[in-house]
Amino acid sequence: MNLFILPHGFSGEDEEYKSPPIDMKSTKWGTGFWSKMYAPPLKEKKMREASGRDKNAVMEAGTGHHGISMLWTHIHPTAQVFIHQYMYETPIDEDRTNLYLINTRNFLTDPEHDETVMERNQVVAFQDRDVLSGLHPPLTPETTKNEFFVTMDKPIKRYRDLLDDWENKGWRINSEEVRKNQKTHAYAIPSPARRRSKGWVLDSIPLIKHNFEENYFISVTLLLRFNILKKD
Structure with missing residues (x-):
């Protein structure tokens, strides 16, 4: 990207250029x-x-x-x-x-x-x-x-992996729910203060709920299949 696009690159003029290690x-x-x-x-x-x-x-x-x-x-x-x-x-x-x-x-x-x-x-x-x-x-x-992905994309790949982890915690906005209610609802960004008091006028933005029970069942099934976890 820097080599071909941005001002501190050579705009692709150096055909022998190789990406330096990071x-x-x-x-x-x-x-x-x-x-x-x-x-x-x-x-x-x-x-x-x-x-x-x-x-x-x-x-x-x-x-x-x-x-x-x-x-x-x-x-x-x-x-x-x-x-x-x-x-x-x-x-x-x-x-x-x-x-x-x-x-x-x-x-x-x-x-x-x-x-x-x-x-x-x-x-x-x-x-x-x-x-x-x-x-x-x-x-x-x-x-x-x-x-x-190429070798230089390792940081991007880890960012994607972190996004998956955060989504599994239930942190991703449920865009479909927001779109469905856009004419009748205004939403607010979630905040810790909602845990301490009630009566908020604006609902917190809907989030995608992580299905812990389903993933737990799948994980246990796989462990049993490969004899990593033994039945009682």
Whole structure:
């Protein structure tokens, strides 16, 4: 993606380019990785001059997530110049999502440069949008067996696995129920306060209930079949 689309890649011009190895880190709540990559200088003139690099060189970047909908991206064009970004997503419906981006930097920090930096952020966002808007299907498949992964996709595969775990805890929105009641109901995001008090006007957003009993029965049946669990 970075090589072919985003400004800090070579836009596919280097046919011999190979993806560098990644240093993947995993926690209970997320996955991230760091990588050193050979990259061109920053394309925007002011940012390029401020970075002090005007030639191709090795840069460091990393990205990852915490939870379902928070993404962090750290870009280090040089050893002294940092761009750190934090994106938060909240769903509108199955097809639309609100994005909130917090962008930090340790160069061009005067307010007069804010517009330039925001313009470059928009360039990157629109490049991603233009690629993704033509994909079919538009939504991620329900199971990873319908996805094609390469070695560099290991962090994405683990994100999918974490989503499965969280869905099994009953955390996924029941979109069909929401759609069915959209003309008569307004829903609120679930909160711990609902456990302490009653009388809330808005119902909590419906969630897909994990069928523990069914999965437990299947698990026990398989264990018995393979003689891992013995009957009394």
